Amino acid sequence: SQQGEEDPQALSIQEGENATMNCSYKTSINNLQWYRQNSGRGLVHLILIRSNEREKHSGRLRVTLDTSKKSSSLLITASRAADTASYFCATDPRGGATNKLIFGTGTLLAVQP
Amino acid sequence: DAGVTQSPTHLIKTRGQQVTLRCSPKSGHDTVSWYQQALGQGPQFIFQYYEEEERQRGNFPDRFSGHQFPNYSSELNVNALLLGDSALYLCASSLVLEETQYFGPGTRLLVL
Numbered sequence: 467s468q469q470g471e472e473d474p475q476a477l478s479i480q481e482g483e484n485a486t487m488n489c490s491y492k493t494s495i496n497n498l499q500w501y502r503q504n505s506g507r508g509l510v511h512l513i514l515i516r517s518n519e520r521e522k523h524s525g526r527l528r529v530t531l532d533t534s535k536k537s538s539s540l541l542i543t544a545s546r547a548a549d550t551a552s553y554f555c556a557t558d559p560r561g562g563a564t565n566k567l568i569f570g571t572g573t574l575l576a577v578q579p
Numbered sequence: 580d581a582g583v584t585q586s587p588t589h590l591i592k593t594r595g596q597q598v599t600l601r602c603s604p605k606s607g608h609d610t611v612s613w614y615q616q617a618l619g620q621g622p623q624f625i626f627q628y629y630e631e632e633e634r635q636r637g638n639f640p641d642r643f644s645g646h647q648f649p650n651y652s653s654e655l656n657v658n659a660l661l662l663g664d665s666a667l668y669l670c671a672s673s674l675v676l677e678e679t680q681y682f683g684p685g686t687r688l689l690v691l
Contacts, residue, residue: 496678499679506616508669508683509622509671565671566635567671
């Protein structure tokens, strides 16, 4: 079963604009991770935020985590056509062994040149 | 430094057949996890192997089994294939106490 849900399901923006994707989850977590997937291929790890962190940055990525609302957001600034991909959040539930990731349903991002 | 590799890249089987998928983890990694991703969905956790044993399992039937070898590589076996087993099968490797997993390119299985 899916732990999380991403919102929106699909997003289309122009190059240079910012893209924001949201993720909601159901259970307590150790950490939340964001992955990118190009055209149904392998997943690329983008960023990890632990349950005791509220915000994290990596290059053009900014992730926030609100454990009281069980939600996270991923912001991609100054988007590029190469950012076109599906983006998934994945949670590592508390109480289990590490790395049993539970993925959301994904957001399909299209960046128009 | 080789990343996670999977073979084959594509596979076509018929209902009732059996299939074996293979995964070589990233150099230095000791833990392998398998995920199934149906079209348009997020990956779902199948099971994880560490020290040649199944460490934890997701909600998949016993038709799905696996193995980890002493060199940390792993196999996923699926028996009595169903049409619904058609999916992208992803392997991910990590170190047992580390949080970040590295995914392979996947094996796309089509069951006819």
